[in-house]
Amino acid sequence: MSAWLRTPVGMASAATLALLLLLPAILPELMPQNQARFWLANIFGRAIIYGIIAMSLIFLATYGGLVSLAQMSLAGVAGYVVAITIDGAAPSIVGGLSYATAIPLGIAAATLAALFVGLVSVRTRDIYLLMITLALAMGFFRFVETNLAWFNGYEGIRNVLGPSVFGLPFRDPHVLYYVSLTVAVLLYAGVLYLVRSPFGLVLQGIRDNPRRVAALGYNVALHRIAAFGVAGFIAGCGGVLATIYNIGISPGSIGLGATVNVLIMSVIGGLGHPIGAFIGSLIFAFFDTFAASIYDRNRFNTLIGIVFLVIVLLSPDGVIGLAKRVGALMRRD
Amino acid sequence: MTSQLALTIILNGLTLAALYFIVASGFSLIFGLMRTVNMAHGSLYMVGAYVGYALWEPLYDADAWYAWYAGVAMGMAAAAIVGVAMQRVLLGWMQGQELRQALVTIGLSIIIADQILAYYGGNPRQFFAPDAIFGSSNVPGVGRYPTFRLFQIGVAVVVGIGLWLLLNRTKVGLMIRAGVDDRDMLSACGVDVPKINIIVFALGAALAGLGGVIGATAQPLAQGVDGRFLLISLVVVIVGGMGSITGTAIGAILVGLAEQIGQALFPTYSVILTFVIMVVVLALRPQGIMGRLR
Numbered sequence: 001m002s003a004w005l006r007t008p009v010g011m012a013s014a015a016t017l018a019l020l021l022l023l024p025a026i027l028p029e030l031m032p033q034n035q036a037r038f039w040l041a042n043i044f045g046r047a048i049i050y051g052i053i054a055m056s057l058i059f060l061a062t063y064g065g066l067v068s069l070a071q072m073s074l075a076g077v078a079g080y081v082v083a084i085t086i087d088g089a090a091p092s093i094v095g096g097l098s099y100a101t102a103i104p105l106g107i108a109a110a111t112l113a114a115l116f117v118g119l120v121s122v123r124t125r126d127i128y129l130l131m132i133t134l135a136l137a138m139g140f141f142r143f144v145e146t147n148l149a150w151f152n153g154y155e156g157i158r159n160v161l162g163p164s165v166f167g168l169p170f171r172d173p174h175v176l177y178y179v180s181l182t183v184a185v186l187l188y189a190g191v192l193y194l195v196r197s198p199f200g201l202v203l204q205g206i207r208d209n210p211r212r213v214a215a216l217g218y219n220v221a222l223h224r225i226a227a228f229g230v231a232g233f234i235a236g237c238g239g240v241l242a243t244i245y246n247i248g249i250s251p252g253s254i255g256l257g258a259t260v261n262v263l264i265m266s267v268i269g270g271l272g273h274p275i276g277a278f279i280g281s282l283i284f285a286f287f288d289t290f291a292a293s294i295y296d297r298n299r300f301n302t303l304i305g306i307v308f309l310v311i312v313l314l315s316p317d318g319v320i321g322l323a324k325r326v327g328a329l330m331r332r333d
Numbered sequence: 334m335t336s337q338l339a340l341t342i343i344l345n346g347l348t349l350a351a352l353y354f355i356v357a358s359g360f361s362l363i364f365g366l367m368r369t370v371n372m373a374h375g376s377l378y379m380v381g382a383y384v385g386y387a388l389w390e391p392l393y394d395a396d397a398w399y400a401w402y403a404g405v406a407m408g409m410a411a412a413a414i415v416g417v418a419m420q421r422v423l424l425g426w427m428q429g430q431e432l433r434q435a436l437v438t439i440g441l442s443i444i445i446a447d448q449i450l451a452y453y454g455g456n457p458r459q460f461f462a463p464d465a466i467f468g469s470s471n472v473p474g475v476g477r478y479p480t481f482r483l484f485q486i487g488v489a490v491v492v493g494i495g496l497w498l499l500l501n502r503t504k505v506g507l508m509i510r511a512g513v514d515d516r517d518m519l520s521a522c523g524v525d526v527p528k529i530n531i532i533v534f535a536l537g538a539a540l541a542g543l544g545g546v547i548g549a550t551a552q553p554l555a556q557g558v559d560g561r562f563l564l565i566s567l568v569v570v571i572v573g574g575m576g577s578i579t580g581t582a583i584g585a586i587l588v589g590l591a592e593q594i595g596q597a598l599f600p601t602y603s604v605i606l607t608f609v610i611m612v613v614v615l616a617l618r619p620q621g622i623m624g625r626l627r
Contacts, residue, residue: 302443
């Protein structure tokens with residue numbers, strides 16, 4: 001660990017973490033109090049939360065070669081389970097549970113749903129996988145949108161306020177920020193650890209050459225399904241946070257637009273390293289917030305679509321890839 | 334359930350399947366030859382519908398009998414032009430990079446949907462069918478049934494037969510089929526493969542545009558139809574098999590019937606039936622019912 005901290009990557013990671021930890025103290029120095037609260041919760045907090053969901057996509061894509069568009073739906077499964085079971089949601093559909101029970105239940109449901117997605121798509125690869133996961137995601141969306149009994153249809157479920165943490169309400173920007181940051185750091189470290197473990201190495205072997213890995217005696221299908229389960233767990237954590245951040249969940253938050261947004265974040269950041277998820281979601285949050293002053297308030301989608309297109313055309317491995325190439329050019333001089 | 338109701342539901346399913354077939358056959362054709370997953374296929378549907386509408390509306394107001402037919406031609410042409418531009422400018426030079434092409438078309442679909450919203454606004458629109466296919470006809474066992482929906486089946490049959498003849502009886506079709514099997518060898522034989530790609534893309538996009546105008550005559554046209562028809566194209570070709578016209582027809586009929594029967598029997602859970610079909614097909618035949626393993 002101390003040796004790792006002396007490497008450039010280690011130093012950069014430690015510095016970034018320190019900066020993120022101190023951010024709530026730095027922001028009020030740079031801008032008025034109310035703006036600082038907005039930046040903390042609605043730009044950085046939100047970027048971290050959606051970054052977690054994007055990281056589940058990047059984990060599958062980078063280490064498994066599996067580009068899944070079902071990740072936002074899996075986050076939605078967790079969010080809906082929490083919203084359905086929690087006490088005080090409006091409308092109350094099952095209700096009665098505390099956050100301490102509902103949140104683990106939601107994450108477990110997302111993991112199970114992800115294992116199912118993995119099972120359904122296990123015999124397909126590449127572009128077929130993308131199509132099948134998108135179809136499953138849109139199927140779930142349309143089901144949720146039309147089902148009143150369990151999901152309250154188009155309206156969705158509101159008033160999911162979140163638990164109080166150490167006696168402080170979740171709605172406080174500092175609480176929201178620090179809880180999200182803690183979850184993100186733990187999951188990020190977990191992903192980096194997992195991909196160095198035997199499981200992670202086999203997964204990368206499957207990505208590069210499934211037949212050879214199978215010939216070595218590994219069960220390719222089982223590893224792929226397990227990878228989906230891990231990604232579902234990550235997406236579920238993000239989904240619970242996103243639902244609390246949005247004070248509820250509705251079909252719109254898992255629709256085609258939301259699904260594609262997670263893909264956009266991942267691709268802009270870079271399919272190649274989990275950190276890309278957070279870089280991408282931060283860039284996305286910036287554009288989403290400031291589209292009004294850049295181009296036209298109502299044309300955010302055109303703007304982000306063009307940014308996405310330019311990234312895909314110029315640098316398929318996203319901002320990270322761009323930074324790496326710039327770094328390599330500088331070293332050559 | 335009376336037999337009349339059952340027959341009506343089945344006929345509803347078949348007319349819906351006809352529309353799905355028209356749209357999905359274009360998607361399948363493009364995928365079959367170029368391995369390009371055109372995630373903007375739903376956007377081409379929308380372009381066809383909106384541009385066709387822009388020509389149809391003034392003509393309809395002027396009481397021109399040919400207004401709807403002009404709208405169809407305009408919609409097909411507009412979708413084909415956008416499709417060819419996509420292939421020429423962006424997709425052509427990244428041939429073989431399937432994921433990148435899918436991402437590019439996703440980016441395009443976001444921009445196209447947003448620009449259509451900017452130009453045409455969010456109000457729903459609907460074409461009126463020409464007098465010859467307006468109103469209702471008598472169908473044995475069903476009773477009065479909208480003529481336009483029967484016409485929809487006719488168009489789908491013509492499209493299906495036309496595609497079959499094109500692929501199996503013409504020189505271009507021969508080249509397309511050869512390209513599906515081995516693009517490099519076709520190119521080595523002196524065939525201009527990029528030109529064949531453009532022709533196929535134009536044809537596939539025009540079918541999306543045709544579907545757009547027909548779909549917007551049968552049901553209102555509004556924001557969000559691009560996502561709906563992209564999803565339907567995906568499910569139909571996943572079930573039927575990529576690149577197979579027969580498979581697309583089978584997939585469209587299964588999905589159309591499942592949707593209508595599901596809505597009649599268990600309305601709020603009807604979507605699930607479509608996806609049960611998809612999951613079962615994937616479990617038993619991952620390449621789809623008529624698909625070939627590559």
